[in-house]
Each structure stands twice: as C-alpha cells, then as structure tokens.
Amino acid sequence: xxxxxxxxxxxxxxxxxxxxxxxxxxxxxxxxxxxxxxxxxxxxxxxxxxxxxxxxxxxxxxxxxxxxxxxxxxxxxxxxxxxxxxxxxxxxxxxxxxxxxxxxxxxxxxxxxxxxxxxxxxxxxxxxxxxxxxxxxxxxxxxxxxxxxxxxxxxxxxxxxxxxxxxxxxxxxxxxxxxxxxxxxxxxxxxxxxxxxxxxxxxxxxxxxxxxxxxxxxxxxxxxxxxxxx
Numbered sequence: 001x002x003x004x005x006x007x008x009x010x011x012x013x014x015x016x017x018x019x020x021x022x023x024x025x026x027x028x029x030x031x032x033x034x035x036x037x038x039x040x041x042x043x044x045x046x047x048x049x050x051x052x053x054x055x056x057x058x059x060x061x062x063x064x065x066x067x068x069x070x071x072x073x074x075x076x077x078x079x080x081x082x083x084x085x086x087x088x089x090x091x092x093x094x095x096x097x098x099x100x101x102x103x104x105x106x107x108x109x110x111x112x113x114x115x116x117x118x119x120x121x122x123x124x125x126x127x128x129x130x131x132x133x134x135x136x137x138x139x140x141x142x143x144x145x146x147x148x149x150x151x152x153x154x155x156x157x158x159x160x161x162x163x164x165x166x167x168x169x170x171x172x173x174x175x176x177x178x179x180x181x182x183x184x185x186x187x188x189x190x191x192x193x194x195x196x197x198x199x200x201x202x203x204x205x206x207x208x209x210x211x212x213x214x215x216x217x218x219x220x221x222x223x224x225x226x227x228x229x230x
Contacts, residue, residue, distance in 0.1 A: 069107045073116045076100035080123045081154055097124035115145025119154060126158050134158070135170035142173035152177035153190045160194055160201040175208050182212040185219055192223035 079085055079096060088096075101124040104117040111117075122137035138159055145151045159166055159174045166174070181187030195205050209220055 066111075069111075069114070070116065072103055073107060073114075073120050076103055076120045077116065077123070077154065080120065080127070081157070093127055097127040100124050101128075113144045115141045115143075115148065115151060118144065119151050122155065123158055126162070131162070131165060132167070134162075135167040139167070139169040139173045142176055146176060146180065149181065149184075149187060152180055152187075156181075156191075156194065160198050160204075163198075163201050163204055171204075174204075178205060178208040179211065182209055182216045182220070188216060188219050188223055192220060192227050195220075195224060196227045 118141035125134035
C-alpha cells in the first residue's frame, strides 16, 4: 500500500511538472508564430500590467526547452531587425530592447553559450547606446554561432555602421563573419548592399574579401555592379 502511495505521489508530481512546462511552452510557441507587428506591440510594453491594459498577453515566460527559448529569441531578433522598427518612437525601441535583453539574459543564465541570445543582446545594447557591452556580445555571439549564416548577417549589420568604434575582438568577429559569408553566393548577396550603403566600411570589407577564393571575389564584384546600377 505504501509503495502504491509513493507511485501515485510521483505520478502526480510528474503530471504537475508537465502542466507547468506546457504553461510555459505554449505561450512562447504562439508568440513565435505572431506577425512582427504583434510581436513589437508585445515586446514594447514596459510591464505586464501595461500589456493587460491594452489587451495584449504580455511577454511569455522563458520556457525550459531549447525550442521554446529559441522561439522567443528569434521573435526578439526578428523585431529588432525589422525595417519598420527603426522608425518607431525612441521609447518604443528602448523598451523593446530592454525586454529582449531580459529574455536573452534569462536564457544565458541557464546556457551561457547560446549564440542567438548574445546576438539579441548585442542588438539591444547597440540600440541602448551601450557600446562596450555591444562589442563583447558581438564577439561572444560569433564565437558560439560562427556557422549560422543568418546570425552572421545580423551581426555585421549591427557592427559595420559602428566600425570605427568597435573593439579589436568585435572587429575580428565581423571579419570572421564576412569571410564565412564570402564562401557562398547567398552570403555575398548580403554583403554587396552593405558595401554600397556604408562607404566607411568598404576598406574593411574589401580587406576580408581579398582573402576569399577568386570565384567568390568575382561574384562580389558582379553583385556590386548590379546594386550600384540600382
């Protein structure tokens, strides 16, 4: 009888744990599938009470699973990189960056080597004017997500406009990202418009591109011609 009670107790605890886990995972999954505008509305709220006042669900708790954490981080990164986000009011951008910073930190408290979390922090620090912390996050993100092409693209979009003030480690991280993107045509197609739009970064990009294979260099020149012609 005692053994059965123990088994029932264990089962009850396991069931409760599953319910709690589901309660944390489901909102993150729904958030990940929301469109960028709704994500921005949620992330820009300064607190849960404010979210409730405008009829929004609030930022989901950080889930226990990597998939749920990735969904939240990707949602933050997508909002941060959305073109329309740059035209939002300053307080909206600041509160969004701070909320994303908090989400990323909760993930990093559990798993310090998640490159995506460091990327989210790098963009947030940049938006909040915290340059030293941005530089460190860029370098750490690259170290832990060096073969994630889409993250490399977002890192160079953050770092290249601030190239003159970047730390040595952050510049090295951008150099590694550009070298990685130069391997394939899709990456080269991302570098070309940045070369055109950021004159101060051209020498830096060129110095890295010169180390690539001749075919990749030709592809970059071809892409630059197309973008230059409009």
